[in-house]
Amino acid sequence: MDNVNYGEYWDRFYHATYQQQPGGKALWDVPVHRSAALDLVEMDHTLPKELPLLDVGCGTGEIASFFTKHFPKVIGVDVAQGAIDIAIERQTDAHIDFKILDITDATSCLALSEQYGPLNIYIRGVMHQVEENHLPQYVNNLETLLGGKGVLYMIEVASGIRDHFLHHSEGYHKLPAAVQKIFISNLPPRGVTVEGIATHFPPNRFEILKSNPEKLFTNLQSPDGMEIYIPAVQAIIKAKKFS
Numbered sequence: 001m002d003n004v005n006y007g008e009y010w011d012r013f014y015h016a017t018y019q020q021q022p023g024g025k026a027l028w029d030v031p032v033h034r035s036a037a038l039d040l041v042e043m044d045h046t047l048p049k050e051l052p053l054l055d056v057g058c059g060t061g062e063i064a065s066f067f068t069k070h071f072p073k074v075i076g077v078d079v080a081q082g083a084i085d086i087a088i089e090r091q092t093d094a095h096i097d098f099k100i101l102d103i104t105d106a107t108s109c110l111a112l113s114e115q116y117g118p119l120n121i122y123i124r125g126v127m128h129q130v131e132e133n134h135l136p137q138y139v140n141n142l143e144t145l146l147g148g149k150g151v152l153y154m155i156e157v158a159s160g161i162r163d164h165f166l167h168h169s170e171g172y173h174k175l176p177a178a179v180q181k182i183f184i185s186n187l188p189p190r191g192v193t194v195e196g197i198a199t200h201f202p203p204n205r206f207e208i209l210k211s212n213p214e215k216l217f218t219n220l221q222s223p224d225g226m227e228i229y230i231p232a233v234q235a236i237i238k239a240k241k242f243s
């Protein structure tokens with residue numbers, strides 16, 4: 001399985017968006033009160049608080065840092081060297097480790113599991129970026145990392161996202177035309193569905209505690225101050241056994 005491209009693609013993205021443009025931000029890079037703090041309300045009841053939390057695809061690390069107040073240890077992993085460099089530079093808390101890791105790579109995930117033991121997992125906006133043929137390995141690796149004890153919380157971009165903005169989103173049509181163009185070209189061509197989650201996390205191996213439509217906030221506002229959000233799906237999932 002060739003996983004090299006995730007690292008190259010995302011590293012280029014972080015260099016172009018953050019390092020070459022002072023003050024540059026990705027669309028999904030919003031203050032934690034519009035992201036992780038909303039997710040925490042859902043996670044609070046179901047994730048065992050004695051286990052560390054793994055933030056998969058942690059990007060520049062603000063969300064992982066936020067979770068240090070709520071879990072004994074946080075590990076932020078991302079495939080992009082450029083993202084992890086920024087996360088380490090901004091890091092202020094000792095209870096957090098940032099590492100480069102490709103979540104579709106079985107060997108690295110097994111090594112991480114051996115290092116930390118069973119983990120809770122937080123994922124915001126990664127599964128929809130994983131190639132379809134890598135998804136079975138992605139799910140196997142999450143199962144390994146959960147170690148039969150942790151719980152996974154995920155929030156992912158929903159399917160049909162481009163059509164949603166082109167035809168249905170009122171806020172989107174109030175954006176200047178140039179911003180509309182950049183916004184659409186940044187959106188992934190496919191997304192995750194509630195049905196897809198049930199297929200990828202089969203009932204003989206996983207218990208889906210929750211799976212429903214949600215919203216992901218972006219850092220864009222329409223000219224009249226309306227927040228532009230992305231339709232999403234949210235799920236909370238337990239692995240039944242240690243794979």
Ligand SMILES: C[S@@+](CC[C@H](N)C(=O)[O-])C[C@H]1O[C@@H](n2cnc3c(N)ncnc32)[C@H](O)[C@@H]1O
Binds near residue numbers: 059080123
């Ligand atoms: C849409 S961004 C979301 C970033 C962050 N979770 C947030 O919500 O702010 C997707 C992130 O996943 C990372 N990523 C993509 N593919 C990955 C992979 N195979 N393994 C680990 N990280 C990956 C990217 O580098 C990027 O930081």
